[in-house]
Amino acid sequence: MLLTISPFPVSHRNPHFLSSFNTPTPFLPLRSKTHLSKSHLYSNLSALPKQMLSVGLPVQEVFPGVLVPEVKTLSAASRDGLLAGDVILAVDGTELSKTGPDAVSKVVDIVKRNRKSGVLFRVERRSQDFDIRFTPDKNFYGTGKIGVQLSPNVRITKVRPRNIPETFRFAGKEFMGLSSNVLDGLKKLSGPVAIIAVGAEVARSNIDGLYQFAALLNINLAVINLLPLPALDGGTLALIVLEAVRGGRKLPVEVEQGIMSSGIVFVLFIGLFSLSRIHLALILLEKCCNYISFAKIKVF
Template sequence: MLLHFSPASSTSPPSPSSFTSNYFLHRLSISRPPYLEFPLKPRTHLFKPTSPPVSYSTKTKLLYPSANRADFRSYALSGFDFGSVESVLEAAGVLTAIIVVHETGHFLAAYLQGIRVSKFAVGFGPILAKFNANDVEYSIRAFPLGGFVGFPDNDPDSDIPDDDANLLKNRPILDRVIVISAGVVANIIFAYAIIFTQVLSVGLPVQEPFSGVLVPDVRPFSAASRDGLLPGDVILAINGIQLPETGPRVVSQVVDIIKKNPKRNVFLKVERGKQDFEIGVTPDENVDGTGKIGVQLSPNIKITKLRPNNIFEAFNYAGKEFWGLTYNVLDSLKQTFMNFSQSASKVSGPVAIIAVGAEVARSTVDGLYEFAALLNLNL
């Protein structure tokens, strides 16, 4: 038996405890505060959720014909949007690279200390290719979403004496701690390298806030549609109340006023192109008595790219971004443990992670960089 090391596998944003595409796209999209504000501070894009998170729950009872396995597979995967083959391969490639780096950390920490290693595998399942060097079997397996470093300590086929001083179990505890923690250290270094590459190649996307609330979408036949509100409009004021620059409360401020005024005219000051004018909208009434106008709302921000002027600025930007992401990951872990009963069912495996990565890959290369960095830090 071998010892294996492998990584554990309307307007409100989703919860950080929900490892879903909605959460990641929200986290990775138009979501950095101005540069001078973000070093060593929590991102303003991690708003406190005001509605239940959107997630792919594993608690829903599946109803499927027991004789039709194809129907069941289609049903089971229906919550995941994998998109194109190219985006799936990109996401799978990112996950595989992260796992290889993680296992390489364990392997190098053992090998450089003279600890016996018997196997290094990328993937799991049947062996596709292998070779031996320095008493180590290196192999590539059929399914790349995993990997392991094998130690001969408890291998019944090993001819190494049980009291060999270079077996992992016979080494001092500090040596073993170094081997066990080296995978995490390797992923941390890899995360910084990914961010540094992003800074040098495409720059960091940074949000510039503007006054008002953006209307990305208007539902057909809704109150907003009937009264002349269009996608792309910016609401600058509502009932004479001027809206400030974007922030966590600006969208909910508009939503609250609309909810409190069912069937009563609400006056919106709207910016469309270079023109400002007023529109009167009469919210429809929900079954619970609150008002609704049938629009999607989002903060009014413009995305710019932060690019370094020299290599020293690149290191500076990458370091600040690294610490910002690290803070977010630690904060998410804290929230997960504090709300474990709600969070436990939302932890996702490789299939869900690839689905998230594929959706991010289709959206923007910036998101793919940060997706990779976040995965490294989560390990």
């Protein structure tokens, strides 16, 4: 018969044996410097310096007009002579200035409204300007379409840093720009399905953009992780601050367990909410079927 484990006898009378059952073991995250150092914030942000060294800082210059990257075969645009690579400078006498995505929306709106009367484009091709009149086809919703893919007329160049300080200066500039996009886009909360879809679109369109997408995704995760929610590192920091305010006295175990449980429930609720938004977006897909949100390219 086995009577001992290590120096302690196996007996219900042994106080060490009983203490393992009498002492509650709270399932709480370890609030220590070791736990906080496990946050991947710094490793996540390392994607920015890597981008600066391997690809460079993307600099975007906007030109007048709207670019036509693709013309569908057997469409109104192909029948009337529009070619891929052309730049639309004006539509029905309306000049298209350096407005980026707004110029694309303006072209789409004018074509949709003039399905029967036709649309006059002033087009630039190989440094030559000329006019083309289109008779739009009818789309599924009864509005006009000419069968082209449009994008802002921009040119992106890559500037590589000359030294290490300039590398981190470029990375900081990119970080501030991406952080601004993150904070401005909180109202456009998306779940993992949308993240995968956007990542796949980036990989198909421009492999260099994967660096920016990785940095943007990790900044999102860092911001979310620092929120004062009990289930995240931000909640752990909040509890540490609360203990410091209380003079180093910890909260009761039951209170901490309740806080952690409520935080986990809240995070799960946010996840379900984002998934429900995706489901509703799929139901209302007909309202945005002509938009590719990440690349800001429109097809009509």
